[in-house]
Amino acid sequence: MSKVESDTDDEFVCDVCGRTFETAAEREAHLRSEGLVD
Numbered sequence: 001m002s003k004v005e006s007d008t009d010d011e012f013v014c015d016v017c018g019r020t021f022e023t024a025a026e027r028e029a030h031l032r033s034e035g036l037v038d
């Protein structure tokens with residue numbers, strides 16, 4: 001496996017839109033704003 005621009009190991013990705021976030025909290029805030037979590 002070649003590592004080409006994949007520094008996504010420690011990032012949090014939105015399963016819906018594919019956006020990456022630096023922290024779980026940021027991703028959760030995004031999910032809440034999109035109405036995807038309770």
